Amino acid sequence: MDKTDVLIIGGGAVGVCAAYYLREAGYGVTLVERGKIGSGASHGNMGLIVPSHSVPLAAPGVPVRGLKWMFNPDSPFYIKPRLDPSLIRWLWEFWKASSEGRMRRAIPLIRDMSLQSLSLFDELDGLDGVDFDYHQRGVLAVYRTKEGLAEGEEERQLLSSYGLEIDELTSDGVAEALPGLELNALGGLHFRQDAHLTPGKFVRSLADHAVRRGVIVRTGSEVTGFTKDKGRIAAVHTTQGDIAAGEVVLTAGSWSPALGIVAGISLPIQPAKGYSVTMRRPAEWPELPIMLAESRVAVTPMGDTLRIGGTLELAGMDLSINRRRVAAILHALPRYLPSFDIDALEIVETWCGLRPCTPDGLPFLGRAPGVPNLIVAAGHAMIGVSLGPVTGKLVSQIVAEDPPGIDIDLLAVDRFAR
Ligand SMILES: Cc1cc2nc3c(=O)[nH]c(=O)nc-3n(C[C@H](O)[C@H](O)[C@H](O)COP(=O)(O)OP(=O)(O)OC[C@H]3O[C@@H](n4cnc5c(N)ncnc54)[C@H](O)[C@@H]3O)c2cc1C
Numbered sequence: 169m170d171k172t173d174v175l176i177i178g179g180g181a182v183g184v185c186a187a188y189y190l191r192e193a194g195y196g197v198t199l200v201e202r203g204k205i206g207s208g209a210s211h212g213n214m215g216l217i218v219p220s221h222s223v224p225l226a227a228p229g230v231p232v233r234g235l236k237w238m239f240n241p242d243s244p245f246y247i248k249p250r251l252d253p254s255l256i257r258w259l260w261e262f263w264k265a266s267s268e269g270r271m272r273r274a275i276p277l278i279r280d281m282s283l284q285s286l287s288l289f290d291e292l293d294g295l296d297g298v299d300f301d302y303h304q305r306g307v308l309a310v311y312r313t314k315e316g317l318a319e320g321e322e323e324r325q326l327l328s329s330y331g332l333e334i335d336e337l338t339s340d341g342v343a344e345a346l347p348g349l350e351l352n353a354l355g356g357l358h359f360r361q362d363a364h365l366t367p368g369k370f371v372r373s374l375a376d377h378a379v380r381r382g383v384i385v386r387t388g389s390e391v392t393g394f395t396k397d398k399g400r401i402a403a404v405h406t407t408q409g410d411i412a413a414g415e416v417v418l419t420a421g422s423w424s425p426a427l428g429i430v431a432g433i434s435l436p437i438q439p440a441k442g443y444s445v446t447m448r449r450p451a452e453w454p455e456l457p458i459m460l461a462e463s464r465v466a467v468t469p470m471g472d473t474l475r476i477g478g479t480l481e482l483a484g485m486d487l488s489i490n491r492r493r494v495a496a497i498l499h500a501l502p503r504y505l506p507s508f509d510i511d512a513l514e515i516v517e518t519w520c521g522l523r524p525c526t527p528d529g530l531p532f533l534g535r536a537p538g539v540p541n542l543i544v545a546a547g548h549a550m551i552g553v554s555l556g557p558v559t560g561k562l563v564s565q566i567v568a569e570d571p572p573g574i575d576i577d578l579l580a581v582d583r584f585a586r
Contacts, residue, residue, distance in 0.1 A: 169403065169409070169410050169411065169412050170198070170409065170411045171411070172197065172411060172412075172413050172414075173190075173195040173413070173414045174190050174196070174197050174198070174414065174415045174416075174417060174567060175197075175199075175200065175404050175413035175416050176197065176198070176199040176200070176416075176417045176419055177200055177391045177404070177416065177417065177418050177419060177420050178199075178200075178201060178208065178418070178421060178423070178424075178546075179199055179200075179201030179203075179204075179207075179375060179385065179387065180206065180208045180209060180419065180421050181210040181367065181370070181371055181548075181552050181553045182419040182421070182546065182548060182552060182555075182560065183199055183201070183417070183419035183420075183545075184199070184205065184210075184371045184375045184560075185557050185559060185560025186417055186419055186545060186559065186560040186563040187199045187375070187378045187383045187385075187560075188292075188374055188377070188381075188383070188560060189560040189563065189564040190417075190563065190564045190567060191378055191381050191382055191383050192381075192564070193564045193567070195567065196382075197378075197382075197384070198384040198386065198413070199375075199378075199386070200386050200389050200390075200391055200404070200406050200411070201386070201387045201388075202388070202389060202391070203387065203388070204387050204388075205371050205375045205387060206367070206368050206372055208420075208421045208422070208423070208521065208522070209421055209422070209522055209524070210370075210421075210552065210556075211367060211368040211371070211519070211521070212367075212444045212446070212475075212477075212517065212520075212521055213442070213477070213521060213552075213553060214367075214457075214466045214468050214477050215364050215365045215367045215370075215468050215470055215475070215553065216362060216363075216364050216457055216466060216554070217282070217285065217286060217289060217304075217362060217364065217365065217553065217554045218282065218307065218359070218362050218554050219279055219283055219286065219359070219361045219362060220327065220332060220359035220361070221282070221550060221551050221554070222276075222278040222279040222282060223271065223274075223275060223323070223326065223327070224265075224271060224274045224275070224278060224528060224529025224530060225262075225549055225550065226262050226270070226271065226274075226528045226529045227271045227529075228266055228267065228268050228271060229266075231262065231263050231266050242492070242496040243496075244463065244464035244465075244479050244480060244496075245464075245480050245481075246479070246480075246481045246482070247259075247481075247482040248481070248482065248483035248484065252484070254425075254436065254438070255438060255482065255484075257436060258436050258527050259527075261436060261528070261584055262528075264527075265527050265528035265529070270528060273578065275326075275330050276330060277574070277575070277576075277578055278530070278551070278555075279330055279332065282551070282554055282555065282558075284558045284573065285554055285555055285557045285558040286304070286361065286363060288557035288558060288561060289302060289365070289557055290304075292374060292557060295374075296377070297373065297377055297380070298373045298374055298376075298377050300365045300366050300367075300369040300374075301364075301365055301366040301470055301471045302364075303363060303364055303365070305363070305364075305455060305456050306358050306360045306361065306362050306456065307359045307362040307364070307456075307457045307458075307459060307466075308337075308342070308346065308356050308357070308456055308457070308458050309356055309359065309458075309459040310342055310353040310355075310356045310458055310459070310460060310461060310504060311353060311354055311355055311356060311357075311461045312352050312353050312354060312462060312503065312504055313462055314354065315462075316354075316462040317354050317355050319461075320355075320357050321336075323357075324336065327359075332361065333359075333360040333361055334357050334358065334359055335358040335360060336355065336356075336357060337355055337356040337357065337358055338355055339353050339355055339356075341355075341356065342355065342356040345358065345454075346454055346456065347454060348452035348453070348454060349453070349454070349505060350505065350507045350508075351504060352503065352505070352506050364468050364469070365470075365553075366470040367553050369471075386408060388407075388408075389406045389407055389408040390406060391405065391406050392405045392406065392407060393405040393430050394416075394430060394431055396432075399540060400539065400540055400541045401413065401416045401431065401541055401542055404416060413541075414541065415541050415542075415543060417542075417543045417544075417545060417567075418431070418544045418545070418546060419545045419546060420546060421546060421548075421552070422437060422439035422485065422522040422523070422524040423485075424437055424524065424544065424546035424547070425437050428536075431536070431539055432538060432539060433536045433538065433544070433581065433582075434585060435532060435544065435546065436526060436527055437524045437525060437532075437546060437547045439482075439483075439484065439485055439522035439523070439524065439525070440481065440482055440522065440523040440525045440550075441479070441481040441482075441483055441520055441523075442477060442478060442479050442480060442523060443477055443478070443479055443489065443490075443493060443518070444476065444519050444520075445476050445477070445494060445498060445515060445517070445518050445519075446470070446473050446475045446515070446517040447473060447474050447510075447514060447515055447516060448472065448473060448474070448513055448514045448516060449469055449471075449472050449473050449474040453469055453474055454469070455469055460500050460501070460503070463478070463497075463503065463504075464478050464479070464480075465477070465497050465500040465501070466478060474513070476497060476498065476501060479493050479496070479497060480523070480550075481493070482525075485522070487520060487522070488520075489518060489520050494518060498510055523548075523549050523552070524546055524547045524548060524549065524552070525549040525550075526547040526549065527584065528583075529549055530547070530579055531545065531547040531548045531549070531552075531555065531559065532544045532545070532546055532547045532580075532581045533545050533559060533562060533566075533576055533579040533581075534566065534576060534580055534581050535566065535581065536582075537585070543563060543566055543567065544581045545559050545560075545562075545563050558574070562574065562576060
């Protein structure tokens with residue numbers, strides 16, 4: 169049987185970052201991925217590195233807004249009605265977590281993790297042979313309605329009170345920030361600390377680098393089960409044979425709950441589907457991502473492509489592409505950019521992915537209760553690329569039994585079981 173110090177399950181942003189930092193810390197690392205690197209949510213997402221998203225998904229007002237949107241098939245949010253006990257439990261926990269107090273406890277932690285990730289991205293960007301079109305120029309949210317602007321102002325005040333750097337822009341300011349584009353906007357917010365990258369390139373080039381540093385990556389290899397000995401995982405079964413591991417790290421995104429059950433732990437994570445359409449980038453498109461705020465649609469320049477994406481659908485483990493929702497995303501663009509001819513752009517890829525969402529909007533990070541050599545790093549929802557590097561670094565500190573650089577008590581794996 170093959171042996172390794174640490175076996176990582178899942179080759180998305182979180183797994184690849186964990187592999188890199190564990191190897192840097194001197195461990196023998198094997199990463200097992202059932203598809204290709206990035207074949208989960210980490211390839212076609214919007215590539216935004218966002219301290220500006222420090223407010224968790226579970227926040228006051230969100231459940232009520234969600235309920236209103238639920239009945240509109242073109243809205244940015246949808247729950248497929250079904251009598252699934254895990255979904256019902258998740259919604260109940262989500263409702264409870266959407267309080268002012270819990271939101272305010274979560275914000276500084278997400279902010280600190282995001283800011284630490286930003287510094288780590290700077291380091292990763294400088295690694296030999298690692299290139300992922302990284303730019304730190306901020307993200308510009310544009311608003312075309314008074315209600316949208318008022319909502320944005322509330323968000324600005326909240327995030328600014330936590331020290332995040334945000335500039336308010338008039339419509340002229342927006343036009344100046346986006347030369348070459350004609351915008352229909354009343355104003356905007358420039359989240360100055362944000363950054364962007366091409367996420368597929370990020371995971372693939374960092375994985376290749378990790379392999380050059382000695383990590384073993386087994387793609388096309390699915391984890392199917394575990395052999396346990398006195399509560400610990402003694403061996404991991406894969407479709408390419410068993411592997412004995414000192415420590416096992418579960419970074420399988422939305423697939424983590426199913427593997428958790430096999431390992432004997434419960435992980436309330438719901439997959440939230442989102443879509444993106446990648447097009448050839450028009451020559452005049454500036455190097456600045458835009459959030460079309462009222463539509464909850466993002467537009468990110470990525471090298472010679474432009475990616476448009478959004479929507480959040482709680483529809484189970486379903487990777488089918490709903491054309492109506494994709495069309496709703498694309499239709500948001502001319503509302504903000506009236507003279508922009510989206511039909512003239514060549515489509516490179518239409519994609520969907522599953523964001524792994526916990527009920528309180530915080531990931532699970534830490535040792536699993538009752539399985540001492542299993543570490544869970546999953547449930548990063550809409551910010552798994554943003555938080556990938558800091559999560560990877562924290563995983564390496566947990567394995568080494570070093571004090572984590574950040575207090576991660578709020579991320580305890582058993583917090584919904586207590
Ligand atoms: C439309 C959209 C836009 C988004 N935009 C952003 C953004 O701008 N910024 C941001 O930070 N985040 C964004 N996200 C969220 C981000 O994509 C996710 O949070 C992140 O990719 C999760 O990474 P992960 O490594 O946890 O999971 P994944 O990337 O899903 O990786 C899990 C991996 O585990 C593998 N796996 C599963 N089961 C097994 C098994 N049994 N054996 C072996 N391997 C297995 C899967 O094949 C997969 O590759 C977006 C998501 C969507 C859908």
